[in-house]
Amino acid sequence: MSRAVLFDTETTGLDPLTGDRVIEIAALELHRDLPTGRVYHVLIDPERDIPPEASRVHGFTREDLRGKPTFDAVIADFLEFIGDDPLIAHNAPFDFGFINAELARLSMPSLAAGRMIDTLAMAKARFPGLPNSLDALCRRFDIDLSARTTHNALLDCKLLAEVYVELTGGRQRGLVLAESVTRITATYTHDLAARIPRPILVPADDLARHAAFVARLTDPVWGA
Template sequence: MKRAILFDTETTGLDPARGDRVIEIAALELVGDLPTGRHFHVLIHPDRDIPEEASRVHGFTLADLEGKPRFHEIADDFLAFIGQDDLIAHNARFDFGFLNAELKRAERPALSLDRMVDTLDIARDRYPGLPNSLDALCRRFSIDLSARTTHNALLDCRLLAEVYLELMGGRQRGLGLTVQDGGGAQVSYAYDLAGARTPRLIVPTEQELAAHGRFLDKIKEPIWSA
């Protein structure tokens, strides 16, 4: 199944060209559009001040980042985690711009824009004219926002993973969330925001199997009875 990385950053401001820096990176591994539980998360000292207006957004002050590594110290670990897979983010051009500025400063290769998957673009195509912020999409899909008091990158990734699943077809895709377990039974997995999964065995009753058989009898050469 296809692997992808969903990620988010927090920064000291809005423009890396004016010296703003990354202070937090969070990334979740997805396989088949679902979190595996593997993640990368780091706080970074920006080697500059953090304006008060930025602190109001994400909650971090420079004092919170004392003793944290600089970007060049974590760059190789981050690049190893993301590999060469697609990179998913909400308003991804913002995050790509900051990460590529940091990678250039650290003398590492830039992230190719060919790898970029922007959930904001996907949402705008699907819901033109409607609010498509992460908060708005969470409310639209009935995803719990109660823990989101500031823009925390790891929490935002976990919320975006839920949003991304819905944008890709959500739980209605069903077939992608189950695997055969022999004897006609299936195992369905329920996922929480951290990517942990709980197996739930699904076994059809005799009545359901009989009803299914009667339904297939009405179909010419049904593939389900092969």
């Protein structure tokens, strides 16, 4: 898989079929499972209230989003960013469900389920019976969570990108080893260049005994 897009949403609630809406979309471009630096991020006016329990999760209130573009104004840019490539998300059916509900409101085609890569399902398969939330996986893989005070789609994408690399075994640990070898080699070369030559002096009687020994050999290499 050469290109993929990792994405996350924040919403007004848990069920798009009862009127909950998307309020934030973030996406990161991956190339061979590693971030390229290309990012898509937008805040969206949901055109409805945001329940306090939802605000406590992601930190956004209705006033924060008033005047932001509506979903119909941003969807073209999002679809252009994701292209036709695989889409990675943690608990992907949730994010796909919300995006597809928004697309249905606009009579637009849904995101195909075949594009879905669910990191939650991957984590459950690898760590059955253990907590596999994004926070739990970050702690398991020793990924810094200090900036995550609320659910933020862009930050969650950046954290998930690190988790995804760990889940797929894609971390190129050999590069770290190569860097260490390079550093050691450079240090050795520097020390070698700075070393003062010390000639080894062989006593004359040792040289004479060696010559006598070689003289007894048939076609000795040392005599060439």
